[in-house]
Amino acid sequence: MNAPAIATRGLTKRFPGGQIAVDGVDLAVPGGSVYGFLGPNGSGKTTTIRMLLGLITPTGGTSALFGAPARAALTRVGALVEGPAFYPWLTGTANLLRLDAANPAADASSAKRRVADSLDRVGLTAAAAKRYKAYSLGMRQRLAIASTLLSRRDLLILDEPTNGLDPQGTREVRGLIKDIAADGTTVFVSSHLLAEVEQMCTHIGVMRTGRLVAQGSMSELRSASSTRVEVETVDVTAATKVLTDLALGDVKSAPDHVSAEIGRMAPEHVSDLLFKAGVSIRGFQVIRPSLEDVFVGLTGEGFDVDR
């Protein structure tokens, strides 16, 4: 088995003054995944990422990239944390050439090609000769991503890459991340917007006040939530008996409806039995909680606070 792209054990950061920003986090990011690192503002995402990259020192726990300390793995890792500094008066191309030249491992003779390729990958070829100060926010964000693509990476760590982008820009960055992942690069991307990561991620970790409260593949997280049936009827007593006899969980009755968790049971099995028991059914609904419901349950708050 290959070492996971990211693995941490009890990763902790307590800032001077006593505030604990990251509290015993165990991340497991499989190679080849697109891992959405979700959490509301201030939940510790950026602090975690800074520790992963070795930009700040943890006060507790360990972290490894591809089974090695960050320092040893950095050449395989591209990162975007609050964006690199670009010179406003230089063009996109000239800015990337500067960054590329700062990389001692890069072959200078092929710098132009590398820069052109990475601009092409983020769709900035047409704007390559424009000055950075004339770039839109979306173009700036793409240039920042392009800067992480100057050399081939096995892991890309992006801290809120769609922050401040309009819906169109957000869609484009999402598409770009999918393309990068399709080329075999593991992507670890933070966000406070569930809807955003839901569409592109294979795995998700959820932070709440410094703790990782949930982690797993998308399908694991979805199946952790429970499907319910809701029966609208005037025969509440009879309907309740059917659901209770089936040993369904969390049976709730109201004057005109009854509901219960059905777990893995087929909903039609429930409706058949209700019918056979002579319950007159006015309405029958299968309620599958959205991923959002699951996360609100886990974090105690909604995600899409910015909208």
Ligand SMILES: Nc1ncnc2c1ncn2[C@@H]1O[C@H](COP(=O)(O)OP(=O)(O)OP(=O)(O)O)[C@@H](O)[C@H]1O
């Ligand atoms: N250098 C620092 N010194 C003291 N406290 C800090 C420092 N950096 C971050 N914090 C605190 O740590 C907590 C987590 O911050 P962090 O930036 O990691 O959150 P985040 O999840 O990235 O939030 P956002 O979604 O707003 O970017 C916050 O309460 C923040 O105020």
Ligand SMILES: [Mg+2]
């Ligand atoms: Mg942050």
